[in-house]
Amino acid sequence: MARVGRKRVLQWIKEDYATNPVRFTTEVCGMTLNLMAAIILMWYSPNPPMFWAYIFFILASGLLMVAAFSRKSFGFTFMYIVYLMIDGIGFLKTLL
16 A cells, blocks of 8 residues: 555656646755755754855745745745745844
């Protein structure tokens, strides 16, 4: 049973890549940058270097916003625009 589900997921990933490889790569890069930011926060907790965490979060939000716009997803596009604003304000506060 699990193999059938796994095969379907793998097929879905292959189809998504075949449909738009640039968008797929953009999404994977965005997710990777988000994970890197989360790892920075986890590794250096309780006093993480917020400058670098915000850099990764901002880059990730920008990439994921472009990918969501490419998918014509209003909800995710709006959400990543809001994330960009939140992270941008946090980044500015970190610099000042």
